[in-house]
Amino acid sequence: MNSPVIVLDPEERARLVDDFRAALERAARQCECEPAGKLDDQAAGDAETSVDLATLLSEMAVLKSELRLQSRQFKNTLDELRGFGNNLRQHGERLQRDLERAREQAASIQGQTERQFLLALLDLRDRLQSGVDAAGKPPSSFLTRLVPGPTRFAASLAEGQRLTLQRLDDLLASHRVRPLPVLGEILDPQRMRVVGVEAASSSSSVPDGTILCEVRRGFLLNGELLRVAEVIVSKKATNT
Numbered sequence: 001m002n003s004p005v006i007v008l009d010p011e012e013r014a015r016l017v018d019d020f021r022a023a024l025e026r027a028a029r030q031c032e033c034e035p036a037g038k039l040d041d042q043a044a045g046d047a048e049t050s051v052d053l054a055t056l057l058s059e060m061a062v063l064k065s066e067l068r069l070q071s072r073q074f075k076n077t078l079d080e081l082r083g084f085g086n087n088l089r090q091h092g093e094r095l096q097r098d099l100e101r102a103r104e105q106a107a108s109i110q111g112q113t114e115r116q117f118l119l120a121l122l123d124l125r126d127r128l129q130s131g132v133d134a135a136g137k138p139p140s141s142f143l144t145r146l147v148p149g150p151t152r153f154a155a156s157l158a159e160g161q162r163l164t165l166q167r168l169d170d171l172l173a174s175h176r177v178r179p180l181p182v183l184g185e186i187l188d189p190q191r192m193r194v195v196g197v198e199a200a201s202s203s204s205s206v207p208d209g210t211i212l213c214e215v216r217r218g219f220l221l222n223g224e225l226l227r228v229a230e231v232i233v234s235k236k237a238t239n240t
Contacts, residue, residue: 016063020056115226118177121168122219122227128165129217132158172219180218182211182229191218191225196232210234 135158182192187209198212206212211231218229 016056016059020053020060023053023056114175115221118172118175118219118221118226121172122177125165125168125172126216128161128168131161132165135161176222177226178220180220180225180229182214182218182231185211187211187231187233192229192231194233195230197235198232200234200236204234204236206234208233208235 180191186207187194192211195215200206210233212234213232214229215232216230219226
């Protein structure tokens, strides 16, 4: 265990140094001015002065040791603080990287979940659209046209499907889902899939690859492709 350190304030240190310097000057003056015979008479005073000088030198040695010890302790404390600061900075950097990675993973999972949910809604919309289109066709048999009851029921059912389809479209729009316009456009393989080809006459002004019919509607999410459109394109007939 280290012994307790005695710390002197700057004024005390300056006083000790001044006393030491004055004692040296006083001793020098006495040696130069007084005869040799008087030196014996002042032996006691010299002894007392020697004792004072020894005490002063001892205190100065203690002071020097204290300063050296304090300097070493200050250096050790500074090194510890520097190491602690480096460890704290590295820990903060690791924590920041972990937080950024967690945010990216959470955003990716949320995007995938939202995409799957919207694709399921689009499949439901396709079924509703098919029901609305089928209900809009006129009865195919003469007997069905003569019986008004089932016709009115079918009309009310078609109206209900149409309203449901409208609400579903509003829901998709609230999630920033927009239909992909394709009719009359030139085929874009990145956004469209050809499921049929319709021949056009050689004199037709419609260029090859023009979208003539949309079999399955495509959709965009925030301007990016959510689902490709299935289309029928034109192709001019070649004379053989």
